[in-house]
Amino acid sequence: MNAVTPMPATTASDRLLRDQSVAKQLLSGAILEENVFPYPAIGERDREVLGMIVESVDRFLDGKDAEFAKWDRDAHQPAEFVQSLRELGLFGLIIPEEFGGLGLSNAAYARVLSETSSHDSSISLTIGAHSSIGMKGLLLFGNDEQKARYLPKLASGEMIAAFCLTESGAGSDAAAIRTHAKRNGDGSWTLNGEKIWITNGGIADFYTVFARTDGPEGKITAFLVEAAWPGVSHGKHEDKMGIRASSTASVAFADVRVPPENVLGEIGKGFKVAMGILNNGRTGLGGGAVGGMKALIKRSVAYAQERRQFERPIAEFGLVREKIAQMTVDCFAAESAVWMVAHYIDAGCVDYSTEAAITKVFASEAMQRTAYEALQIAGGNGYMRDLPYEQYVRDARILPIFEGANEILRLFIALSTLKDVGASLKELRSALGSIFNEPIKGFGVLSGYAERRFTRATGIGGGGLKTPLAPELRPLAAIYENYARAAARVAEASLRAYGKGISERQYVQKRIADLLIDLFVGLCVISRADSLLASRPETRAQVLQIARIFTHQARRRMVRNIRGAAHNEDDAVDALAGAVLERGHYPWDVL
Numbered sequence: 226m227n228a229v230t231p232m233p234a235t236t237a238s239d240r241l242l243r244d245q246s247v248a249k250q251l252l253s254g255a256i257l258e259e260n261v262f263p264y265p266a267i268g269e270r271d272r273e274v275l276g277m278i279v280e281s282v283d284r285f286l287d288g289k290d291a292e293f294a295k296w297d298r299d300a301h302q303p304a305e306f307v308q309s310l311r312e313l314g315l316f317g318l319i320i321p322e323e324f325g326g327l328g329l330s331n332a333a334y335a336r337v338l339s340e341t342s343s344h345d346s347s348i349s350l351t352i353g354a355h356s357s358i359g360m361k362g363l364l365l366f367g368n369d370e371q372k373a374r375y376l377p378k379l380a381s382g383e384m385i386a387a388f389c390l391t392e393s394g395a396g397s398d399a400a401a402i403r404t405h406a407k408r409n410g411d412g413s414w415t416l417n418g419e420k421i422w423i424t425n426g427g428i429a430d431f432y433t434v435f436a437r438t439d440g441p442e443g444k445i446t447a448f449l450v451e452a453a454w455p456g457v458s459h460g461k462h463e464d465k466m467g468i469r470a471s472s473t474a475s476v477a478f479a480d481v482r483v484p485p486e487n488v489l490g491e492i493g494k495g496f497k498v499a500m501g502i503l504n505n506g507r508t509g510l511g512g513g514a515v516g517g518m519k520a521l522i523k524r525s526v527a528y529a530q531e532r533r534q535f536e537r538p539i540a541e542f543g544l545v546r547e548k549i550a551q552m553t554v555d556c557f558a559a560e561s562a563v564w565m566v567a568h569y570i571d572a573g574c575v576d577y578s579t580e581a582a583i584t585k586v587f588a589s590e591a592m593q594r595t596a597y598e599a600l601q602i603a604g605g606n607g608y609m610r611d612l613p614y615e616q617y618v619r620d621a622r623i624l625p626i627f628e629g630a631n632e633i634l635r636l637f638i639a640l641s642t643l644k645d646v647g648a649s650l651k652e653l654r655s656a657l658g659s660i661f662n663e664p665i666k667g668f669g670v671l672s673g674y675a676e677r678r679f680t681r682a683t684g685i686g687g688g689g690l691k692t693p694l695a696p697e698l699r700p701l702a703a704i705y706e707n708y709a710r711a712a713a714r715v716a717e718a719s720l721r722a723y724g725k726g727i728s729e730r731q732y733v734q735k736r737i738a739d740l741l742i743d744l745f746v747g748l749c750v751i752s753r754a755d756s757l758l759a760s761r762p763e764t765r766a767q768v769l770q771i772a773r774i775f776t777h778q779a780r781r782r783m784v785r786n787i788r789g790a791a792h793n794e795d796d797a798v799d800a801l802a803g804a805v806l807e808r809g810h811y812p813w814d815v816l
């Protein structure tokens with residue numbers, strides 16, 4: 226008998242539609258199965274390299290808890306420790322091997338940050354600000370000469386990088402920056418201005434700086450600036466609530482001469498560069514949050530089993546067990562979404578910014594809940610500084626604020642997807658007109674959005690997911706199908722009701738963003754659960770429990786958000802806030 230060569234299994238990358246976005250399709254009522262199933266597997270090279278890095282990171286960081294606590298108190302990360310991070314290669318994680326880095330994928334990089342965060346968040350900040358944002362612009366937008374000049378030094382850590390966007394008057398409204406670069410006769414630039422709260426600001430040698438260059442080409446330009454150049458200085462180490470050991474400082478530029486060859490990307494396209502960096506870097510933050518959650522689950526489990534009250538370990542009480550279960554569900558969901566987005570980036574997808582924003586919002590808020598509940602399980606002990614829980618709470622608090630405040634990201638999630646629905650509706654209207662004049666063109670448009678809309682309205686051509694999922698997961702997946710259609714109806718109704726004015730309707734946008742967060746994260750959970758049922762059968766029961774718990778919780782939230790579109794207290798909420806804002810204080814007293 227001839228030996229049968231097994232057909233290679235279809236991988237997640239084979240199916241991927243690289244120019245399409247799952248989130249955007251969800252808002253037209255469809256699930257882009259090609260980009261959700263199967264759950265991506267780790268690449269062979271990543272697996273080999275990761276194993277070694279994670280092991281050496283653990284070997285180096287294990288047993289240093291007392292030092293991390295001291296550095297948190299002293300708000301200081303010793304230079305010798307940063308030197309050890311260099312020696313471990315942690316500044317070269319995502320830099321290609323040809324420049325002396327480790328050439329890790331986005332997914333493997335996020336996994337390393339998850340490991341460092343499980344020991345101490347400040348370490349992840351030092352490494353993450355360098356790689357995720359500090360020198361990411363050079364990787365994404367730099368030319369060959371710039372890469373050859375800087376990447377080897379950035380890979381070895383001889384140069385540490387920082388990302389300089391925020392200013393005192395320009396936080397969420399990053400386009401309002403006032404740092405200014407004026408072009409000189411010889412083509413060089415003179416840079417003036419001050420950036421605040423720059424991670425690694427006090428220790429960096431290399432800054433990616435965004436400055437106003439109002440001119441015919443556009444408004445903002447990105448520059449590569451060396452700390453050693455005349456006119457560059459930094460302020461004191463900021464005294465922060467959390468991540469205290471990591472360097473945060475202002476960075477000032479006084480008549481700094483920047484050579485023409487240090488413009489990063491196109492002149493006038495700096496805002497696009499900044500957003501490209503932030504979108505691409507979000508999985509680093511997500512990976513860090515997942516690492517923190519895993520560490521807290523481990524600590525909480527040990528604490529709950531050891532601590533006895535009412536003559537029993539507190540781990541026997543339902544209200545403690547509920548917290549452990551919720552932490553596990555949150556961690557699994559965040560992890561599933563973060564690594565799905567990392568896969569999109571690694572596989573060369575172009576339209577992943579909405580999904581990246583969704584994972585940042587979900588992972589950062591999941592970490593908040595986990596840190597809060599872990600401290601609650603530890604009770605009064607958790608409140609004391611002898612144990613690390615209070616530090617976790619303080620460290621985690623920055624996650625929903627920086628790299629895009631979660632409010633801004635929710636608006637972005639809603640508006641970036643609504644824009645597509647709006648454009649498609651407009652196209653649909655004109656296509657319906659052209660069907661009569663230009664049938665081919667008209668039906669061409671109908672093959673995309675309108676077809677999905679037709680299916681949604683009539684049920685014809687739908688027929689459920691085509692992916693053969695485990696039978697236990699099918700009813701759960703059907704919930705996401707149903708609610709994607711419901712979310713699409715809400716989106717269309719909102720667009721009809723408010724038109725362009727929807728950009729001012731933040732309560733409406735928040736509900737749509739929250740629907741998309743539940744839908745996208747939920748689908749990642751189902752996809753990962755399906756693959757784990759096959760690859761880790763010994764955890765089958767727990768994986769199914771997680772998928773059921775997340776999906777039913779998500780469904781309750783989605784019901785609330787869909788009902789809220791028609792029945793809500795938005796006007797009352799807005800009026801009350803207006804009254805309190807006008808009065809300036811809470812106006813009642815019981816006595």
Ligand SMILES: Cc1cc2nc3c(=O)[nH]c(=O)nc-3n(C[C@H](O)[C@H](O)[C@H](O)COP(=O)(O)OP(=O)(O)OC[C@H]3O[C@@H](n4cnc5c(N)ncnc54)[C@H](O)[C@@H]3O)c2cc1C
Pocket residue numbers: 354387388389390391395396397398421422423424425465473623626627628629630631632633
């Ligand atoms: C520890 C730390 C490290 C940082 N590291 C860096 C770094 O390395 N590089 C860098 O460039 N920046 C960095 N930042 C800055 C950070 O990115 C900003 O703090 C963040 O973008 C938010 O800006 P802001 O603090 O000025 O808040 P604001 O923009 O003043 O916002 C305040 C609040 O109002 C809300 N809000 C603002 N506008 C709107 C709106 N249109 N609709 C609804 N709500 C709105 C926000 O969501 C937020 O809740 C860091 C900040 C901190 C605290």
